[in-house]
Amino acid sequence: MARITLEDLNGLDDESLDEDEEPMDGEEQNRLFSHWETVASTHQVTLPQEMAGPIVQMTQHSQVxxxxxxxxxxxxxxxxxxxxxxxxxxxxxxxxxxxxxxxxxxxxxxxxxxxxxxxxxxxxxxxxxxxxxxxxxxxxxxxxxxxxxxxxxxxxxxxxxxxxxxxxxxxxxxxxxxxxxxxxxxxxxxxxxxxxxxxxxxxxxxxxxxxxxxxxxxxxxxxxxxxxxxxxxxxxxxx
CATH class of the missing domain: 3.20.80.10 (Regulatory factor, effector binding domain)
Incomplete structure (x- = not known):
């Protein structure tokens, strides 16, 4: 099964965080993961749960x-x-x-x-x-x-x-x-x-x-x- 691409995880516009912001709590991380599950589905790909951590990390650095x-x-x-x-x-x-x-x-x-x-x-x-x-x-x-x-x-x-x-x-x-x-x-x-x-x-x-x-x-x-x-x-x- 194909998975979501690195392009998909590279920028969230209004979802992106600045480096000085507090780390996301569990609810924010779940919301972020759900967002990218939706993005993935539009590309007919599946986003595995194991990508939750990397998604958060990539999002926090998305402006650099x-x-x-x-x-x-x-x-x-x-x-x-x-x-x-x-x-x-x-x-x-x-x-x-x-x-x-x-x-x-x-x-x-x-x-x-x-x-x-x-x-x-x-x-x-x-x-x-x-x-x-x-x-x-x-x-x-x-x-x-x-x-x-x-x-x-x-x-x-x-x-x-x-x-x-x-x-x-x-x-x-x-x-x-x-x-x-x-x-x-x-x-x-x-x-x-x-x-x-x-x-x-x-x-x-x-x-x-x-x-x-x-x-x-x-x-x-x-x-x-x-x-x-x-x-x-x-x-x-x-x-």
Whole structure:
């Protein structure tokens, strides 16, 4: 069964707490959990009771998010070209029947790692965006089932990343990544992602400088935001 995503737990708008506020009591925690059960049900996923503690922790830190560093190389009319420097990412791969299920399962695992299930036993801090790596079928008409969900380690932990207790999570040192990126808003489903890929190819025209089989989808905002921000990343071929 798919679970609620890390995106879902990252921001509550009026539900969010400031760092100076008193810890939530049992009633507040129950109310918060019920809120996210409702959010989860709108995505056809189930929120397990074991996530109650991590939900509270993530909520209390929801206003502090470290951006993944990058340099803008070129501002095209249709998209932006960026260089993401080498860095360490926590990655987990899932192959559920639906894209939404795969990213949900991945985010659940990463959230536990971020909140406590790591060699430091402490909250690591949130970074944005969370990036989902996808691959297309040979015909380019559908997503392959395996989706890798990735979380950039905050700067504090880049030199020495905490080890995950979950064996499914890998710490990967990614080489510099050059991408063409275009913003889109709304839900991220297989249908919307395939549409955005086709649209960006139409805008770019014929080129062999970017990969055709692999793409990335970057998520910035909580899914309760009706027109939340996402980005599609086309990956430049290594020179």
């Amino acid at each position: 998010r470290e951006p993944v560093p990058y340099v803008t190389l070129l501002q095209h009319e249709k998209c932006e070209e960026r260089l993401y420097p080498a860095g360490k990412w926590a990655c987990v791969t899932n192959g559920e029947p639906m894209y939404e299920q795969s990213i949900s399962m991945g985010f659940m695992k990463l959230m536990r790692y971020i909140c406590k299930e790591n060699s430091t036993g402490r909250y690591l801090g949130m970074t944005v965006p969370v990036v989902n790596e996808i691959r297309l079928s040979e015909e380019g008409t559908e997503l392959l089932r395996d989706v890798t969900t990735t979380y950039y380690l905050p700067g504090e932990f880049q030199p020495d990343p905490p080890l995950p207790t979950d064996p499914d999570i890998r710490i990967v040192e990614r080489q510099p990544l050059r991408v063409l990126t275009r913003v889109f808003y709304g839900v991220t489903t297989e249908e919307t992602i395939l549409r955005e890929i086709r649209l960006l190819w139409e805008l770019l025209g014929s080129t062999d400088t970017v990969l055709r089989e692999s793409y990335m989808v970057a998520a910035y905002e909580n899914p309760s935001v009706p027109q939340r921000r996402n980005e599609l990343w086309f990956i430049r071929r290594a020179e």
